[in-house]
Amino acid sequence: MKTKLNNLTIWITGASSGLGEALAIEFARRGATIILSGRNKQKLEAVKAKCKKPTKHVVVPFDILDVAQAEAAYATVIQNAGHVDWLINNAGVSQRSLIMQTSEAVERQLMEIDYFAQTRLTRLVLPDMIAQGGGKVVMVSSVAGLLGTQYRGAYGAAKAAIHMWANSLRAELSENNIKVATIFPGFIQTNVSINALTADGSAQGTMDDATDQGLSAKAFAKQAVKALVQDEEYIIVAGQKEKFATLVNRVSPPKLYKLIRGAKVK
Numbered sequence: 001m002k003t004k005l006n007n008l009t010i011w012i013t014g015a016s017s018g019l020g021e022a023l024a025i026e027f028a029r030r031g032a033t034i035i036l037s038g039r040n041k042q043k044l045e046a047v048k049a050k051c052k053k054p055t056k057h058v059v060v061p062f063d064i065l066d067v068a069q070a071e072a073a074y075a076t077v078i079q080n081a082g083h084v085d086w087l088i089n090n091a092g093v094s095q096r097s098l099i100m101q102t103s104e105a106v107e108r109q110l111m112e113i114d115y116f117a118q119t120r121l122t123r124l125v126l127p128d129m130i131a132q133g134g135g136k137v138v139m140v141s142s143v144a145g146l147l148g149t150q151y152r153g154a155y156g157a158a159k160a161a162i163h164m165w166a167n168s169l170r171a172e173l174s175e176n177n178i179k180v181a182t183i184f185p186g187f188i189q190t191n192v193s194i195n196a197l198t199a200d201g202s203a204q205g206t207m208d209d210a211t212d213q214g215l216s217a218k219a220f221a222k223q224a225v226k227a228l229v230q231d232e233e234y235i236i237v238a239g240q241k242e243k244f245a246t247l248v249n250r251v252s253p254p255k256l257y258k259l260i261r262g263a264k265v266k
Contacts, residue, residue: 010087011037014092102153115161220237
């Protein structure tokens, strides 16, 4: 059964660029009202201007790591939009550093951004979503959360954690008409590798070849939104190599990791 988007209000975090920007534009093209969040108001306003019927959408900037800001942002969302039908937990940061070279502080930073901030915001929204009779929570995980690879130890762990948390949430709230979907992007042409944290917590600052040659953000958004509208719950949006790797992992994890050990994945 397809969901009609023209009557839905969708809150997207990490909406100032990359996957979040592409999702906002695609959802708006299909008629939804978008709440765009991220830290940079100017960039969010620029994305809003790219959306169809920009005046119907709302920009709510905040730092997702700040508990007080998250609570204030949700209050602003309710004040402006009245309710949230779908929450798209897209904010996050990647990693490009070997485990033995990465400090615990950097690993904790990755977990705070990619796991705890997402679950915290979800718990903030859920009571009202349940009270209104239902809604949808979407977690943007990663193929790295399904397949452990070099240079992404803590990132993959955080993305795997959010995937498992989403599975439990789906089971616990199914009777409350709360739908839960998880998206697993592969290599997508965004600034994710440029912004990725290195061993000392600084940004890598360069584009990976695999990321540069990945799917376009626009193509990702079209596939992801189509799957969400069709109420799919487990959504892999990636190139053929990543999809093949997830298939091999299901059949023979040892065979997959033999391939990964010999691959250049940075």
